[in-house]
Amino acid sequence: MGRYLWQKTVGFALTALLVSVVTFLIIQILPGDPALLVLGTEGSPQAYQELRGELNLDQPAISRFFGWLIGFFQGNWGSSLRYSLPVRDLLQDAIPLSIRLALFAVGLALLIAIPSGMFMATNRHSPLARILSIGTQMGMAIPQFWLGLLLIQFFAVRLTLLPPGGSEGFISLILPVFTLALPRAAVLTRFVHVGLGEALEEDYIRTAKAKGLPRNIVLYKHALRNGAIEVFTVAGLQFAQLLAGTIVVEQVFGLPGVGQLLLNGVLQRDLPLVQTLVMLIVMGILVFNLGFDLGLALLDPRLRYE
Amino acid sequence: MNNGCPMNRRCWGIISIGLVVLMTLVGYFYTPYNPSQTAVLLRFQSPSLQHPFGTDHFGRDIFSRVLVGGQVSLILGLISVSLGALVGVLLGLWAGFRGGVWDEVAMRLSDGLQALPIILLALLFATVWQSGVAVILWSIALGNIPVFLRLTRNQVLKIKAQPYLEASRALGASDRRMMFYHILPNLRDALLVQFSLSLAGAILVEASLSYLGVGIQPPQPSWGRMLRDAQSFASLAPWGVLFPGFFIALTVIGFNLLGDSWIHRRYR
Numbered sequence: 001m002g003r004y005l006w007q008k009t010v011g012f013a014l015t016a017l018l019v020s021v022v023t024f025l026i027i028q029i030l031p032g033d034p035a036l037l038v039l040g041t042e043g044s045p046q047a048y049q050e051l052r053g054e055l056n057l058d059q060p061a062i063s064r065f066f067g068w069l070i071g072f073f074q075g076n077w078g079s080s081l082r083y084s085l086p087v088r089d090l091l092q093d094a095i096p097l098s099i100r101l102a103l104f105a106v107g108l109a110l111l112i113a114i115p116s117g118m119f120m121a122t123n124r125h126s127p128l129a130r131i132l133s134i135g136t137q138m139g140m141a142i143p144q145f146w147l148g149l150l151l152i153q154f155f156a157v158r159l160t161l162l163p164p165g166g167s168e169g170f171i172s173l174i175l176p177v178f179t180l181a182l183p184r185a186a187v188l189t190r191f192v193h194v195g196l197g198e199a200l201e202e203d204y205i206r207t208a209k210a211k212g213l214p215r216n217i218v219l220y221k222h223a224l225r226n227g228a229i230e231v232f233t234v235a236g237l238q239f240a241q242l243l244a245g246t247i248v249v250e251q252v253f254g255l256p257g258v259g260q261l262l263l264n265g266v267l268q269r270d271l272p273l274v275q276t277l278v279m280l281i282v283m284g285i286l287v288f289n290l291g292f293d294l295g296l297a298l299l300d301p302r303l304r305y306e
Numbered sequence: 307m308n309n310g311c312p313m314n315r316r317c318w319g320i321i322s323i324g325l326v327v328l329m330t331l332v333g334y335f336y337t338p339y340n341p342s343q344t345a346v347l348l349r350f351q352s353p354s355l356q357h358p359f360g361t362d363h364f365g366r367d368i369f370s371r372v373l374v375g376g377q378v379s380l381i382l383g384l385i386s387v388s389l390g391a392l393v394g395v396l397l398g399l400w401a402g403f404r405g406g407v408w409d410e411v412a413m414r415l416s417d418g419l420q421a422l423p424i425i426l427l428a429l430l431f432a433t434v435w436q437s438g439v440a441v442i443l444w445s446i447a448l449g450n451i452p453v454f455l456r457l458t459r460n461q462v463l464k465i466k467a468q469p470y471l472e473a474s475r476a477l478g479a480s481d482r483r484m485m486f487y488h489i490l491p492n493l494r495d496a497l498l499v500q501f502s503l504s505l506a507g508a509i510l511v512e513a514s515l516s517y518l519g520v521g522i523q524p525p526q527p528s529w530g531r532m533l534r535d536a537q538s539f540a541s542l543a544p545w546g547v548l549f550p551g552f553f554i555a556l557t558v559i560g561f562n563l564l565g566d567s568w569i570h571r572r573y574r
Contacts, residue, residue: 011414011417014414014417014418015414015417015418015421016421018414018415018418018419019418019421019422021418022418022419022422023422023430026430026431026433026434027433027434030435031434034434037434137559137562137563138559140558140562141506141555141556141558141559141562142551142555142558143510143513143514143517143530143533143555144514145513145514145533146533146551146554146555149533149537149547149551150547150551152540153540153541153544153547157541157544240421240423241423243423244423244424244425244426247425247518248425248514248518251517251518252537263429263518263520265433266429266432266433266520267519269433271433271434274429274430274433278426278430281426282421282422282426285421286421
């Protein structure tokens with residue numbers, strides 16, 4: 001386990017460094033002169049000089065990079081140019097909202113995917129399995145924002161059952177969570193279906209059946225347990241997609257989360273804000289994946305010796 | 307899988323993509339109305355014989371706009387995925403064939419790129435560039451490198467162990483000949499599958515970005531952007547939301563099914 005832990009941690013650190021280099025290169029080096037980019041052509045010379053000072057542009061790129069990186073990990077996330085507030089303050093309400101959204105969505109996706117995938121694997125030829133299979137195809141193809149717009153149309157405008165987003169507590173999260181969860185559920189259902197289907201053809205399943213174990217014990221205790229590792233691995237990877245998806249979904253439902261903040265930063269060329277938010281999101285994904293990998297390795301010793 | 311299934315998938319895939327491509331081709335030469343012609347008096351017409359998909363908030367014919375709106379998505383998807391695939395395959399061939407340090411470097415680079423979801427990459431580009439075609443092109447191309455790199459590299463490692471490669475090496479084949487003449491042709495099916503799935507992903511990403519307002523910009527009609535504009539008037543004119551989204555979904559389903567049908571053909 002020690003070697004595995006070490007490998008994973010080094011991999012994590014390297015990836016984190018690479019991502020921060022890419023982020024820094026795109027935001028700070030690609031535009032040539034970031035201060036000119038922020039101000040446009042209308043800026044006065046004084047404003048230009050002030051901004052250069054604020055962005056530390058007089059220092060060489062390399063020291064700016066390390067200054068930013070070290071600051072980032074010390075929790076010094078800089079200030080937004082447009083809101084004139086520390087990024088940390090802007091995030092105070094946004095982060096809990098986005099995380100709640102993402103976690104509910106993962107939970108809901110698993111809740112939908114595991115039973116439907118199991119059903120599809122065990123009842124291949126039933127009409128319901130066919131319908132579920134078509135449903136997963138559609139779930140993977142439907143653009144998330146379109147799904148959100150349709151759900152708003154149907155449940156909020158036509159039936160007036162649920163609020164179309166906004167911030168009225170839990171009930172206003174229902175539609176966004178469904179929008180976020182359904183496409184993920186579709187992908188996961190396929191993996192449960194395929195993984196369980198493969199597990200059911202293994203020799204040990206035949207043995208279990210042959211010695212006369214009841215069908216349910218074979219299914220739940222033998223097949224599902226072994227198939228579960230793979231499903232959870234995929235579920236972990238889906239989390240990254242989900243965090244990216246929140247950007248779109250927050251826009252559809254007008255939720256003031258991290259995605260909304262990021263998009264405003266992009267449109268207003270708020271370089272420090274974008275740089276920090278992208279880093280935060282990616283670090284969130286990486287830390288989650290690392291914890292996830294280690295957790296899985298604790299559960300399944302086979303994974304430690306890859 | 308039962309035997310009828312792959313055929314079905316393939317058929318449905320071809321039908322959906324065929325329909326979308328046909329529409330887009332027709333839209334290139336002929337549309338019932340000028341897609342950018344505004345007519346204030348005809349705003350928010352519900353679907354009718356004159357306007358099969360209704361009209362939008364400027365009185366523009368939504369059917370004509372849907373016909374034209376796929377052009378950029380399809381062409382851009384094709385170019386950017388090809389670009390990513392080309393770079394990814396070349397790097398993957400090199401990494402898998404050479405192994406050692408090359409392999410390690412390539413894999414770490416691909417890890418780093420993979421940690422950045424394509425949408426985030428695009429938002430980074432959109433911060434420093436003018437929103438538009440370039441943002442989508444580069445983010446999808448870069449974002450697709452890791453998938454193709456990994457796929458190629460893993461396949462190369464498998465193929466490299468085959469006796470026929472040892473034989474060709476013994477006959478004095480050069481590295482380049484082995485990579486492009488003996489290994490690459492064996493990757494064709496796997497790459498076709500991935501290409502099709504990546505195209506589906508690219509269409510979705512482009513639509514999402516255009517919806518967010520950092521993708522294709524207004525005078526040029528695109529399905530994602532049409533949805534963005536229609537959202538504010540959705541309770542008044544739901545058809546404006548319905549049709550463009552339907553065609554995005556149809557395109558994505560088509561490419562997904564085509565990719566799937568290749569997988570099933572291979573592993574049947």
